[in-house]
Amino acid sequence: xxxLSYFRGEAFQxxxxxxxxxxxxxxxxRRLPFxxxxxxxxxxxxxxxxxxxxxxxxxxxxxxxxxxxxxxxxVPHHAPLTGVVEFIGLRPGVRGSWVESIVIRxxxxxxxxxxxxxxRDLTDAGSSDILQMIWDTGMVGLGGAAFPTHAKLTxxxxxxxxxxxxxxxxxxxxxxxxxxxxxxxxxxxxxGIRYGMRATGAGRAIVGIEDNKRDARDAVEAAIKRAGxxxxxxxxxxxxxxxxxxxxxxxxxxxxxxxxxxxxxLPVSLGMVVNNVGTLAALGKLLPAGRGLTERxxxxxxxxxxxxxxxIVPLGTPLRFVLDYAGAPDVDAKQIILGGPMMGQAAASLxxxxxxxxxxxxxxxxxxxxxxxxxxxxxxxxxxxxxESCPMGLNPSTLGMLAAKREYDRMGxxxxxxECFECGCCSYVCxxxxxxxxxxxxxxxxxxxxxxAK
Amino acid sequence: MTGFVATAPLASxxxxxxxxxxxxMGKVMLALAPATLYGFWLYGWPAIHLWVITILFSLLGxxxxxxxxxxxxIPVLMDGSAALTGWLLALSLPPWAxxxxxxxxxxxxxVIAKQVFGGLGQNLFNPAMVARVALLISFPVxxxxxVAALPLGSVxxxxxxxxxxxxxxxxxxxDAVASASLLGHAKTELSRGIDLVxxxxxxxxxALSFIGxxxxxxxxxxxxxxxxxxxxxxFLRIITWHIPVAMLLGIALPALIGHxxxxxxxxxxxxxxxxxxxxxxxFFIATDYVTSPNTRLGQLVFAFGCGFLTWVIRTYGGYxxxxxxxxxxxxxxxxxxxRLIKPRIYGRDRKGKPxxxxxxxA
Numbered sequence: 001x002x003x004l005s006y007f008r009g010e011a012f013q014x015x016x017x018x019x020x021x022x023x024x025x026x027x028x029x030r031r032l033p034f035x036x037x038x039x040x041x042x043x044x045x046x047x048x049x050x051x052x053x054x055x056x057x058x059x060x061x062x063x064x065x066x067x068x069x070x071x072x073x074x075v076p077h078h079a080p081l082t083g084v085v086e087f088i089g090l091r092p093g094v095r096g097s098w099v100e101s102i103v104i105r106x107x108x109x110x111x112x113x114x115x116x117x118x119x120r121d122l123t124d125a126g127s128s129d130i131l132q133m134i135w136d137t138g139m140v141g142l143g144g145a146a147f148p149t150h151a152k153l154t155x156x157x158x159x160x161x162x163x164x165x166x167x168x169x170x171x172x173x174x175x176x177x178x179x180x181x182x183x184x185x186x187x188x189x190x191x192g193i194r195y196g197m198r199a200t201g202a203g204r205a206i207v208g209i210e211d212n213k214r215d216a217r218d219a220v221e222a223a224i225k226r227a228g229x230x231x232x233x234x235x236x237x238x239x240x241x242x243x244x245x246x247x248x249x250x251x252x253x254x255x256x257x258x259x260x261x262x263x264x265x266l267p268v269s270l271g272m273v274v275n276n277v278g279t280l281a282a283l284g285k286l287l288p289a290g291r292g293l294t295e296r297x298x299x300x301x302x303x304x305x306x307x308x309x310x311x312i313v314p315l316g317t318p319l320r321f322v323l324d325y326a327g328a329p330d331v332d333a334k335q336i337i338l339g340g341p342m343m344g345q346a347a348a349s350l351x352x353x354x355x356x357x358x359x360x361x362x363x364x365x366x367x368x369x370x371x372x373x374x375x376x377x378x379x380x381x382x383x384x385x386x387x388e389s390c391p392m393g394l395n396p397s398t399l400g401m402l403a404a405k406r407e408y409d410r411m412g413x414x415x416x417x418x419e420c421f422e423c424g425c426c427s428y429v430c431x432x433x434x435x436x437x438x439x440x441x442x443x444x445x446x447x448x449x450x451x452x453a454k
Numbered sequence: 455m456t457g458f459v460a461t462a463p464l465a466s467x468x469x470x471x472x473x474x475x476x477x478x479m480g481k482v483m484l485a486l487a488p489a490t491l492y493g494f495w496l497y498g499w500p501a502i503h504l505w506v507i508t509i510l511f512s513l514l515g516x517x518x519x520x521x522x523x524x525x526x527x528i529p530v531l532m533d534g535s536a537a538l539t540g541w542l543l544a545l546s547l548p549p550w551a552x553x554x555x556x557x558x559x560x561x562x563x564x565v566i567a568k569q570v571f572g573g574l575g576q577n578l579f580n581p582a583m584v585a586r587v588a589l590l591i592s593f594p595v596x597x598x599x600x601v602a603a604l605p606l607g608s609v610x611x612x613x614x615x616x617x618x619x620x621x622x623x624x625x626x627x628x629d630a631v632a633s634a635s636l637l638g639h640a641k642t643e644l645s646r647g648i649d650l651v652x653x654x655x656x657x658x659x660x661a662l663s664f665i666g667x668x669x670x671x672x673x674x675x676x677x678x679x680x681x682x683x684x685x686x687x688x689f690l691r692i693i694t695w696h697i698p699v700a701m702l703l704g705i706a707l708p709a710l711i712g713h714x715x716x717x718x719x720x721x722x723x724x725x726x727x728x729x730x731x732x733x734x735x736x737f738f739i740a741t742d743y744v745t746s747p748n749t750r751l752g753q754l755v756f757a758f759g760c761g762f763l764t765w766v767i768r769t770y771g772g773y774x775x776x777x778x779x780x781x782x783x784x785x786x787x788x789x790x791x792x793r794l795i796k797p798r799i800y801g802r803d804r805k806g807k808p809x810x811x812x813x814x815x816a
Contacts, residue, residue, distance in 0.1 A: 013800070016471070018469055018471070173469065250800060250801070254800075260800055260801050260809060261801050262801050262802075262808045262809035262810065262811055263799070263800075263801035263802045263808035263809065264801075264808050265801070265808075265811065269811055270811070270812070337466075337468050339466075341466075341467060341468045341469040342466060342467045342468075342469060343466050343467065344466055344468065345465075345466060346465070346468075362468075364468075375470075376529065378475045378533055378574065379573060379574045379575040379576070380575045381475060381478075381535075381574060381575045381743045381744055382575060382743050382744050382746075382748055383478065383743040384743065384748035384749070385473070387748050387749060387797060388750075390797075391800065392799060392800045393797040393798050393799040393800050394797070394799060395748065395749075395796060395797060397748055398748075398792075416799050416802070416806060419799055419800065419801070419802075422466075424466050424467030427467050427470070428467050428469060428470055428471055429471050429473065430470075430473075431473035431474050431475050431477070431478055432475050432575075433470065433474070435465070437465075437466070437467065438465045441465065
């Protein structure tokens with residue numbers, strides 16, 4: 001397989017090479033001070049919205065569960081601060097609309113140590129015990145998708161998992177939180193990988209790392225050695241050629257093994273489960289300590305920030321507080337992208353909080369934005385740049401023309417729009433500056449609504 | 455500092471490669487420049503005048519249509535496509551052709567062959583080739599009157615004013631400078647019953663030279679410079695190797711076979727490749743984004759068809775040169791090729807059916 005990909009000369013079919021701009025790759029992870037107030041939106045992932053289990057005015061300890069649900073596709077939330085529940089109700093959400101949130105005001109005198117969690121011995125814990133514990137941590141995919149981790153690690157009855165693939169690609173420009181976690185929290189990562197293997201029953205784990213992060217590979221390999229009692233080939237790191245969107249699990253599996261997931265299937269049908277390095281490193285730390293997820297590493301970066309870096313940020317910290325601290329005090333919400341530049345979303349306002357799935361805050365300068373103003377959209381010249389960039393093998397050029405004519409049904413039935421995972425390569429390369437993926441998002445939404453209406 | 459263009463953060467992606475239509479067209483024109491300049495030197499002022507007039511009228515036609523639709527003309531002209539169309543058309547005209555040939559051709563290209571279809575990106579056929587074929591059919595005499603090269607500065611070469619007179623008022627002393635292109639000469643002699651071996655053995659046969667003063671239109675004189683510009687385009691990632699290679703193969707393979715069977719009847723592969731508009735067609739005409747298929751495999755099929763039809767027309771057709779006809783015929787097939795040859799979608803087979811799960815490994 002390796003030889004084959006060597007001769008192919010590339011990791012997976014097509015894709016793009018945006019400038020990496022990893023400004024913070026060499027900076028150590030630092031801790032952000034605790035904000036005076038955190039806002040915890042109850043809905044941060046799929047599944048039922050967890051219900052608050054605290055009352056207004058109640059004192060909470062950092063790490064204490066504050067919202068929970070019985071729905072298996074949803075996870076609980078924990079108090080990111082020791083303090084008082086100040087408000088339960090609607091607050092500005094990340095997507096722009098106001099969402100139900102719990103606001104906690106910090107006790108000025110509190111040390112903010114997590115005193116709730118109780119260390120435990122996991123040597124005898126079986127697969128289902130570990131899965132239950134992961135569920136209790138409130139863990140979701142920290143790479144950005146925010147899919148509940150216990151659900152992702154649960155293997156369906158008829159399937160068998162042989163390999164845990166650990167996603168250390170971090171293909172988005174600017175973001176470095178996974179990179180720094182692999183370097184600085186490699187021991188936690190190896191520990192987390194072990195829990196993941198026990199939960200899924202996988203016999204081996206492969207950490208896929210893009211070849212622009214050799215130091216991360218070295219750190220992970222050193223940690224595997226340090227851990228001892230890892231048998232040969234049980235856990236190892238493998239380099240893949242840097243290319244966007246390698247962080248998508250379909251692309252990573254192709255890069256590592258040269259295999260494709262058949263349409264409509266999940267990696268588990270091929271005996272594989274993919275998890276992000278940040279998620280597993282966090283599990284490696286939280287599970288033995290018996291804690292819940294109350295903070296995460298976020299890359300605060302971009303040309304508009306004076307002190308770019310990877311920061312440990314308490315969940316629920318308002319964006320405004322983060323930016324004040326990182327040295328971007330007077331920015332407008334219009335300059336801010338939550339996540340990376342390729343798939344991240346626009347910030348609705350500076351009052352939105354940091355959530356579990358938020359891997360980066362990218363701040364552009366006002367004049368970067370002004371450049372955009374005179375970019376014109378031209379008609380499609382059928383140059384096929386987009387066709388040559390779509391990792392899924394779709395034809396964005398034709399799809400774009402159908403979208404302009406509102407032929408959504410044809411887009412879905414004849415041109416397989418449903419396979420688009422919105423990586424944005426097509427819009428990125430288009431010399432006519434046509435908002436292709438943006439149109440596809442709308443078209444997909446319309447098709448979804450049509451399907452529900454039927 | 456960011457290395458890419460940031461876009462206002464409304465919906466991702468918020469980054470752009472920075473590529474622009476105008477730059478694409480600009481780079482193509484840049485690649486055409488060496489061959490064009492060489493052609494200017496070779497054929498002197500009349501060729502320069504004709505080039506300017508053809509491009510001007512192409513722009514005029516485009517601007518007229520855009521204004522007719524109530525839109526501002528300047529932004530549309532700025533995309534560079536109309537200028538490029540005019541340029542390509544000028545390269546395919548006889549260098550000393552009268553001004554009205556360039557003017558009618560330029561207008562025809564942008565008005566009839568492009569804007570009537572809906573403008574940039576909407577035309578089914580290559581506008582420059584549509585115009586060339588329209589001129590060739592309507593005005594066969596001026597379109598086939600080739601002149602021998604008379605380089606700038608050489609004795610008897612027309613100066614600026616004389617050049618204007620030639621372009622605007624028709625050619626004086628035409629017979630003095632008349633010449634035939636190689637393909638034209640071969641066809642004429644064959645039709646007179648003189649076989650190719652004899653034709654090329656005779657002293658007055660047109661020279662087949664790679665860079666030299668070959669008789670023909672501006673885009674035909676130097677196969678070397680045209681090919682060099684085309685290869686530069688491949689390195690600039692404006693085009694890929696697929697179309698040029700497939701088209702040249704499409705010409706060369708049948709030529710090779712034919713010539714091996716009967717050298718007296720069929721021209722050799724080298725002659726075919728270095729004559730006429732083969733290079734211009736392969737690197738600059740067939741590679742037109744709008745009128746070629748959008749998958750690599752489709753492009754290979756399309757371009758091989760262009761090449762093969764060129765050979766068929768040159769060998770059996772009534773016209774000595776067939777690149778324009780061949781490209782137009784294949785343009786008509788482009789939508790069909792795009793329907794039949796689509797990229798294979800990840801996780802699906804070529805027909806779009808989901809792939810099978812592999813058998814359980816022991």
